[in-house]
Amino acid sequence: MEPLQDLNWLLSLGTFLPLVGVLLMLFVPKKDVDTAKTIALGTALATLAVGVVTALKFDYGQSENLQFFASHSWIKPISATYTIGVDGISLPLYLLSMLITVLVMIYSWNHVPSPGNAKAFFMLMLVLQTGMAGTFMAQDLILFFVFFELVLLPMYFMIGVWGGENRQYASLKFFLYTMFGSALMLVGFIALFVVTKNNAADPAAANFSFQWFNENGPDVAKNTAIWIFGGLFIGFAVKVPMFPFHTWLPDAHTEAPTQGSVILAAILLKLGTYGFVRIAIPFLPQAAVKWAPAIAVLAVIGIIYGALGCLAQTDMKRLIAFSSVAHMGFVMLGISTLTDLGINAALFGMVAHGLITGMLFFLAGSVKERYHTLQISKLKGMLKSMPKLGWIFGFCAMASLGLPGLAGFWGEFPALLASWSPAEVLLGNGHEGLFRVLTIIAALGTVLAAGYLLWLFQRTAMGEPAVEAAGDHHESDIHDVNAFEWAAWVPMLIGIVVLGVVPKLLLDLSDPGVQIITKVFKGGN
Amino acid sequence: MGWFLEHAWLIPVIPAVAFALIILFGKRMPRGGSEIGIASMLAALVLAAGAAYQWIDHVNASEGEEAHAVLTRWEWFRIGDLKVSIGAHIDGLAVVMLLLVAFISTLVQIYSTEYVRGDRRYTHFFASITLFSAGMLTMVLAPNMVQLLLGWEIMGLCSFLLIGHWWEERANSEAALKAFWTVRVGDMGLLVGIGMLLAIFHTLEIGEINEAAAAGDFDSKKLLMWAAVALFIACIGKSGQFPLHTWLPDAMAGPTPVSSLLHSSTMVVAGVFLVARLYPVFHIGLDMNIAGQHFNLIAVIGGITVLIAAGLAFVQNDIKKVLAYSTVSQLGYMMMGLGVGAWTAAVFHIFTHAFFKCALFLCAGSVAHTGSHHSFDMKKDMGGLRKKMPITFGVWIVSTVALCGIPFVSGFFSKDEIIDSAKHNDYKVFYIVGIVGAFMTTAYMTRATYLTFFGKSRGGAEHFEHELHHDHKESKDSPWQITVPLVILGVLALFSGYLNAAPFHWHWFEKWTESSIGLPLGEGSFAVPHPPEFSWAAAAPGLALVAAGFAISLLLCKAVFGSETSPLRGLTTRNPVLGAGHKFLVNKYYLDTLYEKIIVHGIAYPISKAAYWTNQHIIDGVVNGVGKGGRRTGDLVYKYIDQALVDGVVNGSGTTARGAGGALQPVQSGKVNMYGALLFGAAAVGGLVLVLVNT
Amino acid sequence: MLLASGVLATDIEVAQTVGFGIIAALMVAAALNVVLSKNVVHAALSLVMVMAGAAAQYLLLAAEFVAVTQVLVYIGAVMVLFLFGVMLTRAKLGKDTDLNNNKGWALGLPISVLLLGVMVYVLIDGFDDTRISGSGAGKIGSTANVLLSDRIFSSYALPFWALSFVLLAAVIGAIVLARKD
């Protein structure tokens, strides 16, 4: 269990390289858009290259261990350390954040949303990249929190400046809502630190690194742990977002520019679920057992509720946004079972949802660009007017509704299996019946998912194209997938298929780490 | 063991690869990708035939002992202790299905090259149909539940694509959606059922599950029962059993080759296959063949389906819909057979049914393609085609005879054994259902045959007659791509039954497949009874009813459709009782109304609207400090949200909301003074609280 | 109450206390005028009074350098700025009824009184009879200033740097903001 310290500068490089790009871009005149874009994309590609090197150097035989581990003292007075490292749980998300940034940049190359200002837009994306990658590599609560919050600001500006009509309301709601959650989360962090420090035999050794909490967190008295978990729960649940903390999501997604939606769906939502797996559950296992039934109930409500919300939508993008609530419900259901099967499913579901829903938002953006509307009733016969885009859309809808052989399936199906037989500690507490009922209701969610996605597909893609469609668009706007879109989409489409056919790729990575987390939940009380 | 048996996993892989090739290069091929599809199916057929040959060898070699399944597995993924494999599980049942699917797919694809020639999406069609076969092949040789689910869902997807092949018309896309949804509703059962199996047996490998179930190696019989029920719900959806059969007739919206493939060997038999595959789970879970048990879930559902679907087949004007309901009814027979413990007969019925049902559908397609101007309406556009399309007519008659269960033709051997077993295994009610069903089958098939091939030519058929006249021809059948598959299928419809002909004591089929049952044959707990000895006396009542059905139906048809002035014509409009019955049948027992108008619309409209309304007003409202959600229930639309969020709060609810954490809105009034007041006010209150707490 | 506490003190303390009392009363009166006056210019001039009083209090607290800075910066510069601000925004030089919020007092009065109550309670509770040691005589004069400058340029050097940047930024910012184009 000794973390591997080889090449431990790689992660810092990968995380902070985008900031170097931002610095460089500062010196580019605002008018020189192409140079700015080139620098941004170059930085993102270089970052991705660092990511690829990280992936290649990763020792897959020991994926339960932290690798590229580095630990330095950082802010002494508050015992915060600069501790970083990735293991099999965080590596896929770390890499996904880099990949998505590159793809979003390629897509943005000639899709900078109004009011333009490509330089600022690309700079924000780079800052965002640093925040996202940093969150996944941080192994210290304060460092984690800093990156977690760092993500907020660029996203706030992205929605607030480049968003739709109602952008100010949406961005402020997003910001305040998440801040509200973060505040409680921070309180939880600090409380956890103080409690563990007071409990410890050697208080002077206390620090904010994950290792400290992994060792000392489980000893926190049960009642205290339940309260602290509550704080963490709200912080992460807002980010996930779980019912009933999800109301910021449809607004933020609807108003955000395409790029913002993609990043939001692909990476940002995962920060919350990642927090549960990495922080809340291993640090406070006793509290996790107490909270798990509640989380499961909320998750299942989210599944059904998100699906019903989708069925009521008239706007394509908002529908996709609501579907995120349902899908993240499956992820949370997996986590709440506290089994290796469930948590692995959740980790898989995070990556799969990132790719699939990210793709769906890309598609919604491209549809909007062509038709100037996302009203479902006004979009008809996309398969005919732009067959490639239509079929890609069909493919993604199928992936999203959990068709086996595509990535989405491996997030949903094992979660259902796991929730039928949750961890033994939960069974011991007499929650067996509850979880079984939840399994059946969640299975109903898959039917509803097929319902709203195929309904959407039928309405928008099938049939004859409407003659005067959206009123103010010109025929010339409607063209099939262009080169930039292909470049941005093909890697995601390939990812969806490859992960769907060979789930081993991810599961072998995450499983050893998950085994360590779930060890305490197996057998006895 | 044999190369073919060990490499059977190639059988689904070849069409799957072919699918990718057609998608990528099909449009650039001279024949639009159909050559790739046909070649892949031929290759699969060769492999399947080789596997079948070697399997028979294998069975013969293990004389006296049970022939073990041949497993070729690789680890697909592993989570903790749960290992899930991918590969092939080859035994008698799998071999039968492989051969059947590959064979029928090949014929259907050849047929399609003519039938959908010049279609707007020719290449798409072949891609989907190839993937469809790949899905079914993947499923039948699945060594575990996950791979089975994979194939199962791929078929669902392809049925969606194929039924909605002509999606420009709304009705077709609706039918496609309906098929997918209905099956998906059933799939809930499969998902949950697999979860239950995992909880009971701690594995997902089919072989291990069957062994453990047969050995009684499970903790809770009750849970096993529920697992069987859940899995059976999936079978109801997939195999069009009552009450989820309503999607099958609508699925006729797809091209005819699709219907024939869908209804003969793939998709709809998947449910029956699943029951046969996991027979120990169902058999033990549902207490089959236990002394004193005269009913069980599978037999009841199968029996109801037999009668209900046969009843519906009487009132259809669309020839394909008659055949569709006939399929549903025959699937009911198969389920019923499995339910009464006649495993071999049921599987054998899958086998024989595939040939004659495929032939019937292809005949219907041939009639529409050549004789009735692309119409499937028997009353409007057919009639009197007997002499004009002799090959089609011949194959149709042979297949109809097989379907009705006339002695010495394939359907007889399989169906009679199911009916006989029901009686023998103490399921009297289902014996009666069986023979009544046989009566009805004969009756509605006689009606369909009469309307299509006898009597006067009408509509499209009349037009066809004029064309023939113009060309000075007696007859003109469809091109060879259509007739050759028809003839092959016709021949098989005649003779395939002799593989397991009880009257002659030929039991080859039984011998080759019995090891797949997974349970011992004979007496004792958990045992499946031996098939009964055949006797003509036992078969006689059924045969008499079949003959009666033929005679009554023929007479009625002649009377009703034979002359314009028949007093029986329009009886249903004059007689209120018959009229009500007719209406009830035409409306498909109002099940569709229940599903579409009440359940689907219920969810899609009021319930989801209500949920969304709740989201926008209750939850969102609370967050934004609006406690007035219930004040107005009428015209609450988006506008209200604006008002509630921005003005309503500022005006009214400031006092209630201020203390709450969610009360962000009134604070954001944008007034600097307000911010100041809040800041200092909060500081003052905070200070006060601290003081109070500390004293 | 405050004045009464100086009974046992030495003469100089008595004098200090009396001085403090007079100045404090003036300051409070002037401060009230700042927030209540209906004339902007009067309010500004009252603020000068408060500032000057504060400078005097600093002297009583033996912080002559701060007092001088207060006079120079506040009365010399800030107040001039304020008066310019008043002028440039064309405020009425006479009485103006439009200076207060509608019902602003309804919100402000309770909050400030509450705050005052809490603070005074806490202060009395915490520093009931804490005295400032000695006369502070030794601290007045050049030695004290040397000590102060040592402090500023040694341990507080970094904030000093930061502060100068803040000032620079403020100057530039003010120019940018107030520029005509």
Next chain:
Amino acid sequence: MLINEFLVLGAVLFCIGVYGVIARKNAVLVLMSIELILNSVNINLLAFDRLHGSNDGAVFALYIIAVAAAEVGVGLAMVLLIFRNRKTISLDDLSEMKG
């Protein structure tokens, strides 16, 4: 001398400033009220400086004076800008920060 003499004076001035911030509408007057608050804090700082006999309070006070000067400069520049654009500095009319 009692330290409370100075501290209570500071508290009184502070609260008067708070009242001004809340009740005043004219932006310049609000800025002035903020100056009152800052001054009251300075008095406190110096009182404690004296109490503890160190020079830290004085240093802080000096810095506050400097920051206050900067703040007034920027604040008044903003007020001027607003006035130029809106022809008013009445805070009731400024609600761009409305959420």
